[in-house]
Amino acid sequence: MPYHEFEVSKCIPERKKHAVVKGPGEDLTSALPAGYLSTIPGTISERGCAYCGAKHVIGTPMKDVIHLSHGPVGCTYDTWQTKRYISDNDNFQLKYTFATDMKEKHVIFGAEKMLKKNMLEAFKAFPEMKRMTVYQTCASALIGDDIDAVAQEVMEELPGVDIFVCNSPGFKGPSQSGGHHTINIAWMKNKVGQVEPKITSDYVINYVGEYNIQGDQEVMQDYFKRMGIQILSTFTGNGSYDDLRAMQGAHLNVLECARSAEYICNELRVRYGIPRLDIDGFGFEALSHSLRKIGLFFGIEDRAEKIIAEETARWKPELDWYKERLNGKKVCLWPGGSKLWHWAHAIHAEMGVEVVSVYTKFGHQGDMEKGIARCEEGALAIDDPNELESLEAMETLKPDCIFTGKRPGEYAKKVRVPYLNAHAYHNGPWKGYEGWVRFARDIYNAIYSPIHQLALVDISKDELAAGTGFVTRRMLSDASLPEKVRSSETLRQYTGQFDSVSGFRDKTYPVFERKPEVETVGA
Numbered sequence: 222m223p224y225h226e227f228e229v230s231k232c233i234p235e236r237k238k239h240a241v242v243k244g245p246g247e248d249l250t251s252a253l254p255a256g257y258l259s260t261i262p263g264t265i266s267e268r269g270c271a272y273c274g275a276k277h278v279i280g281t282p283m284k285d286v287i288h289l290s291h292g293p294v295g296c297t298y299d300t301w302q303t304k305r306y307i308s309d310n311d312n313f314q315l316k317y318t319f320a321t322d323m324k325e326k327h328v329i330f331g332a333e334k335m336l337k338k339n340m341l342e343a344f345k346a347f348p349e350m351k352r353m354t355v356y357q358t359c360a361s362a363l364i365g366d367d368i369d370a371v372a373q374e375v376m377e378e379l380p381g382v383d384i385f386v387c388n389s390p391g392f393k394g395p396s397q398s399g400g401h402h403t404i405n406i407a408w409m410k411n412k413v414g415q416v417e418p419k420i421t422s423d424y425v426i427n428y429v430g431e432y433n434i435q436g437d438q439e440v441m442q443d444y445f446k447r448m449g450i451q452i453l454s455t456f457t458g459n460g461s462y463d464d465l466r467a468m469q470g471a472h473l474n475v476l477e478c479a480r481s482a483e484y485i486c487n488e489l490r491v492r493y494g495i496p497r498l499d500i501d502g503f504g505f506e507a508l509s510h511s512l513r514k515i516g517l518f519f520g521i522e523d524r525a526e527k528i529i530a531e532e533t534a535r536w537k538p539e540l541d542w543y544k545e546r547l548n549g550k551k552v553c554l555w556p557g558g559s560k561l562w563h564w565a566h567a568i569h570a571e572m573g574v575e576v577v578s579v580y581t582k583f584g585h586q587g588d589m590e591k592g593i594a595r596c597e598e599g600a601l602a603i604d605d606p607n608e609l610e611s612l613e614a615m616e617t618l619k620p621d622c623i624f625t626g627k628r629p630g631e632y633a634k635k636v637r638v639p640y641l642n643a644h645a646y647h648n649g650p651w652k653g654y655e656g657w658v659r660f661a662r663d664i665y666n667a668i669y670s671p672i673h674q675l676a677l678v679d680i681s682k683d684e685l686a687a688g689t690g691f692v693t694r695r696m697l698s699d700a701s702l703p704e705k706v707r708s709s710e711t712l713r714q715y716t717g718q719f720d721s722v723s724g725f726r727d728k729t730y731p732v733f734e735r736k737p738e739v740e741t742v743g744a
């Protein structure tokens with residue numbers, strides 16, 4: 222059997238079916254780890270809850286909205302600030318979070334009155350905000366507070382205000398993935414179709430499953446605008462509440478994160494006949510294919526090809542500078558869900574790094590299937606790992622870097638393994654051509670940082686070795702490179718700006734002529 226048993230989890234035999242090693246010539250289907258199941262008692266998981274999946278991942282990136290959690294303040298705290306989904310309205314949704322702060326007395330006597338008071342107070346405190354999303358938590362779900370009825374009362378009292386209620390308590394599903402599903406369907410059911418879209422182009426898309434982490438959405442939006450495509454809405458990074466109520470007006474749903482947002486695309490296809498096109502903004506090849514596919518759909522391939530040629534010529538020499546220095550480095554690709562298959566092949570092919578392990582916290586078996594298929598033989602694939610398993614994997618696989626979340630990232634540092642934040646990035650955006658180079662630069666900076674030489678020195682008892690001289694990243698990375706690579710005049714280190722996003726916000730774009738109206742006989 223290809224299953225992998227961790228020494229540390231021998232006392233939990235059920236864990237064995239959650240890890241496999243991709244062996245030579247093995248049938249992928251029999252090698253698939255179990256996935257998207259409830260966490261096994263006895264193991265402690267790195268997962269979030271379904272409320273977190275609904276609010277933190279999908280709801281909160283909406284920019285012009287008061288995001289209010291109806292529950293204990295701790296739920297709110299854990300879904301605030303840790304993901305850097307910036308916006309072009311001064312990051313309102315990142316700066317402010319709202320909570321009703323339920324206590325025992327509310328659990329006993331009900332909290333609807335308090336909820337209404339909080340909603341009115343929040344609108345009064347931010348009068349320019351006319352939109353609100355209210356998130357149910359475990360506590361408010363268990364006592365049966367009718368949030369929809371309270372929202373209706375507030376909308377009647379405050380004309381011009383619109384409120385979306387998301388009933389996705391923490392226990393709704395085995396992980397945050399349950400919350401992704403719930404909020405997708407709730408938005409579709411309750412909000413899409415309420416606003417009439419303003420169409421300004423012959424090519425109109427919804428950009429779905431994109432959360433604008435450190436500006437990813439704005440990078441991709443720039444390419445679409447250069448192609449003359451109108452982005453009617455983004456679900457949900459840098460997205461506007463009312464634009465998302467008009468999603469029914471698009472000609473195409475362009476989907477990035479299929480794990481968290483395929484549900485709304487599928488519903489838009491069923492209810493409004495809008496086709497779905499899956500794309501990938503990470504990696505030169507995948508991104509070029511994606512722009513080409515969109516161009517083909519609309520019959521504007523030439524515009525896509527122009528962008529691909531310009532961007533590749535500008536950024537490829539910089540990507541290759543890093544590839545030379547990252548070649549053969551081993552990484553563990555341990556993100557939440559879809560990035561394991563967005564990144565696995567692309568980082569190997571375009572940066573030369575070897576993916577020795579993939580894991581997912583909330584991915585489904587389909588995510589694992591795609592992730593494993595894109596890994597090299599010998600990779601260890603783990604579903605919903607616990608901390609001890611991750612440590613054991615790092616000890617045996619000896620990666621040069623891991624890409625994961627903050628919690629596993631912190632304990633990785635303690636065993637002298639550098640980590641990059643796969644959820645919120647280090648110095649992103651990482652999407653787009655320039656973004657991919659920034660990702661390579663962040664990997665390079667992490668792996669070759671001289672600080673790791675010191676990480677395991679116990680300064681309470683060990684003396685620091687003196688006289689070893691000053692070491693830089695470049696000295697470490699270039700030591701074994703051939704001279705012609707070291708002194709290459711075509712390859713170069715990243716030369717972009719520290720802030721590569723702000724410039725997009727004032728940019729003007731070419732105006733493409735609209736197609737002439739065609740009269741339909743007998744219409």
Ligand code: SF4
Binds near residue numbers: 295299358391
């Ligand atoms: S599981 Fe329930 S109580 Fe815990 S954070 Fe999630 S919503 Fe709050």
